[in-house]
Amino acid sequence: MLNALEVFTTVIVGLMVGVEFSVAFVMNRIFNALPEDSGQLGRAHGGRMLGAVMPVWYIGSLVLVAVWAVAGWSHDGAGLVVTAGGLLILSVIMSILLLVPINNRSKTWTPDNRPADWKQQTNRWDRFHYVRVAVIVAAFALLVAALA
Secondary structure, three states, rough: HHHHHHHHHHHHHHHHHHHHHHHHHHHHHHHHHOOOOOHHHHHHHHHHHHHHHHHHHHHHHHHHHHHHHHHHOOOOOOOHHHOOOOOOHHHHHHHHHHHHHHHHHOOOOOOOOOOOHHHHHHHHHHHHHHHHHHHHHHHHHHHHHOOO
């Protein structure tokens, strides 16, 4: 049963990492290359869509890692799992304090109501997101190492 939990948790965290990596390095570049206001509208839609899904995914991943850490405490790799959990906690804190406030504003923007500094706010979100992606990639790598 522990093996199934380990694999399931690693897959769920890996999929989350893939989505966030894609946002950072694929989707945002596509949005930035679109003409006129299309990129900003695409980001706003993505913020609404992913803003509804990602909190559940982050918290769910954290819960799965915590269950793995408790259930596998006496097994090899438990320290890696606990460290991965710490990194996921850091990613949730970063999200709540740094990224969500910007996302909550930007997901309501249209070309008619966006603030004058909307590009600076978007760039700030992107920089925080790059750091968050690095944190969750590290967490995922630790989980994979714990499986080995």
